[in-house]
Amino acid sequence: MSISRADIEKVAVLARIKVDGEQVSALEKDLGNILDLVDQLSAADTDSVEPMAHPLDAVQRLRPDVVTETNQRQAFQSIAPATEDGLYLVPKVIE
Amino acid sequence: MQWDIVIGLEIHVQLATKTKIFSGSSTAFGAEPNTQANAVDLAMPGTLPVPNEQAFRYAVMFGLATNAEIGRRSMFERKNYFYPDLPKGYQTTQLAQPIVGPGHVDIDLADGSSKRVRIHHAHLEEDAGKSLHEDYHGMSGIDLNRAGTPLIEVVTEPDMNTAEEAVAFAKKLHSLVTSLGICDGDMSQGSMRFDVNISLKPKGSETLGTRTETKNLNSFRFMEQAIAHEVERQMDILEDGGTITQETRLYNGDRDESRSMRSKEEANDYRYFPCPDLLPVEIDDAFIEDARARLPELPDARKARFKEQYGLNDYDAGVLSGDARLATFFEETMAHGKDAKLAANWIQGEFSARLNAEEKSVAESPISGAQLGALVTRIADNTVSSAGAKKVFEALWSGENDNVDAIIEAQGLKQVSDTGALESMVDEVLAGMPDQVAQYQGEEDPKKRKKMLGGFMGPLMKASKGQGNPKLFNEILVRKLGG
Numbered sequence: 001m002s003i004s005r006a007d008i009e010k011v012a013v014l015a016r017i018k019v020d021g022e023q024v025s026a027l028e029k030d031l032g033n034i035l036d037l038v039d040q041l042s043a044a045d046t047d048s049v050e051p052m053a054h055p056l057d058a059v060q061r062l063r064p065d066v067v068t069e070t071n072q073r074q075a076f077q078s079i080a081p082a083t084e085d086g087l088y089l090v091p092k093v094i095e
Numbered sequence: 096m097q098w099d100i101v102i103g104l105e106i107h108v109q110l111a112t113k114t115k116i117f118s119g120s121s122t123a124f125g126a127e128p129n130t131q132a133n134a135v136d137l138a139m140p141g142t143l144p145v146p147n148e149q150a151f152r153y154a155v156m157f158g159l160a161t162n163a164e165i166g167r168r169s170m171f172e173r174k175n176y177f178y179p180d181l182p183k184g185y186q187t188t189q190l191a192q193p194i195v196g197p198g199h200v201d202i203d204l205a206d207g208s209s210k211r212v213r214i215h216h217a218h219l220e221e222d223a224g225k226s227l228h229e230d231y232h233g234m235s236g237i238d239l240n241r242a243g244t245p246l247i248e249v250v251t252e253p254d255m256n257t258a259e260e261a262v263a264f265a266k267k268l269h270s271l272v273t274s275l276g277i278c279d280g281d282m283s284q285g286s287m288r289f290d291v292n293i294s295l296k297p298k299g300s301e302t303l304g305t306r307t308e309t310k311n312l313n314s315f316r317f318m319e320q321a322i323a324h325e326v327e328r329q330m331d332i333l334e335d336g337g338t339i340t341q342e343t344r345l346y347n348g349d350r351d352e353s354r355s356m357r358s359k360e361e362a363n364d365y366r367y368f369p370c371p372d373l374l375p376v377e378i379d380d381a382f383i384e385d386a387r388a389r390l391p392e393l394p395d396a397r398k399a400r401f402k403e404q405y406g407l408n409d410y411d412a413g414v415l416s417g418d419a420r421l422a423t424f425f426e427e428t429m430a431h432g433k434d435a436k437l438a439a440n441w442i443q444g445e446f447s448a449r450l451n452a453e454e455k456s457v458a459e460s461p462i463s464g465a466q467l468g469a470l471v472t473r474i475a476d477n478t479v480s481s482a483g484a485k486k487v488f489e490a491l492w493s494g495e496n497d498n499v500d501a502i503i504e505a506q507g508l509k510q511v512s513d514t515g516a517l518e519s520m521v522d523e524v525l526a527g528m529p530d531q532v533a534q535y536q537g538e539e540d541p542k543k544r545k546k547m548l549g550g551f552m553g554p555l556m557k558a559s560k561g562q563g564n565p566k567l568f569n570e571i572l573v574r575k576l577g578g
Contacts, residue, residue: 012466014366016177016362017464026493053192054369054373054375058374059374059375059376059377060288060376062145062147062151062191062375062376063147064143064148064149065112066279067111067113067114067119067120067121068119069114069119070121071131072130073132074136076132076139080369084231085236086128086129086130088179088236088237088239088339089231089232089237090234090235090237091234092233093179093226093235
């Protein structure tokens with residue numbers, strides 16, 4: 001199976017990864033190879049196999065509903081690029 | 096052309112857990128920004144989510160209350176999208192195996208009929224943070240306290256055909272989750288948010304039309320308006336020969352306008368995949384039975400009991416049983432006041448009006464059920480007139496005094512029900528109004544007579560300084576005038 005340039009560009013936008021024209025050509029080949037491998041896997045008969053939710057054969061442990069965290073805003077905000085009034089500041093996002 | 100309207104709802108219900116769905120951060124409302132956002136909530140590298148047992152318990156209780164199948168083995172997926180209030184770059188949610196499977200809720204409609212609305216499923220997921228778009232030097236402020244708050248998203252089948260049905264379902268769901276105690280139901284704080292999917296099809300057609308989704312409606316009134324607005328918008332387009340674009344729209348209730356929210360190029364493409372950080376969750380019989388044992392009386396059962404136990408009519412029983420806190424308030428009132436109809440009227444009238452006017456919830460009421468019960472008792476035994484009772488209510492509300500009898504005493508609101516005293520007042524007043532008496536006695540039409548009787552009440556109330564029992568005055572008047 002091959003992947004089109006348009007698909008690659010779309011996925012790049014969704015993933016917020018900037019790719020230029022040359023990279024798209026390289027990715028077309030690399031991703032195409034990966035998809036070929038997936039095609040080979042798809043050829044296996046899996047009708048009687050239940051889809052796997054997780055590779056470990058284990059069940060999730062649940063946590064009691066008790067507050068265990070304390071306020072560490074100062075520590076977290078010391079590594080943020082911009083903060084004000086206790087808020088993290090980000091480039092304006094409004095549609 | 097005649098159209099059928101098809102409506103489905105997606106409802107986000109914030110669960111009233113103490114901590115977040117995947118971390119031990121507090122979910123208490125109103126904290127300083129980002130003081131309840133820890134490393135897991137901020138998506139710091141190397142952190143791992145651990146699910147909150149109470150969130151699962153609440154989801155299972157919801158499932159049991161909506162006659163649903165419980166997902167004995169459920170799992171989490173990642174829904175990928177970028178937005179600054181979602182630090183991980185994905186929302187952890189459930190897609191393939193949700194905790195609550197197909198169920199249903201019956202709604203009562205104004206014409207007395209009832210309708211079954213099927214629930215497709217309900218799944219657990221995390222809420223996002225909040226973006227504040229006020230100007231921070233051209234930037235947006237992000238508060239992540241809400242990030243990771245547990246939600247159940249309830250997805251209905253497209254079983255509703257009018258705004259009335261959709262609103263009735265929304266109200267029923269609100270009543271259900273507040274009665275279960277799994278959500279505080281505070282819509283103004285975003286505890287319940289509604290997305291409405293609407294499509295139109297030619298009347299009788301089997302094929303569904305293209306739908307739009309109107310997102311984030313946080314009041315029943317806006318929901319009703321948004322549906323009316325969207326139905327009209329789609330109808331105009333279709334009748335002009337146009338086609339509906341599948342899109343997400345935002346409704347502005349203050350302006351009764353809507354606009355498209357996401358551009359077509361960025362059409363939802365969430366690239367869901369199983370979350371490798373979380374194992375499948377298995378729910379066993381013991382967990383389900385424990386959740387079942389925690390189910391309180393549900394709204395339908397409570398409504399039936401209110402009719403039976405207090406003799407309320409269907410309407411009053413429906414209103415008072417619908418909201419869990421209002422129902423509790425009514426029962427507190429009834430523990431101290433004997434007249435159910437009177438209590439129902441005061442709660443739905445004066446009490447609710449004051450709460451609405453001051454935008455208070457029942458929990459924030461300055462008056463207790465016991466106090467209102469004491470007042471109802473004094474109205475029922477004729478100690479105060481309804482006008483006097485309003486003054487007592489006022490004094491209770493303002494906190495001037497917390498004792499009904501003390502207020503009646505202090506403000507001299509006690510009705511005079513001593514027949515002897517009232518009779519002499521009537522004699523005195525009638526003696527001073529001979530023309531009106533003659534006019535009344537010369538009148539044949541009982542309706543006009545009744546009206547003329549009212550003319551004597553003003554002077555009587557004045558003579559008794561507003562303390563005469565109006566009912567007794569009326570009886571004495573009719574007798575003396577040879578009614």
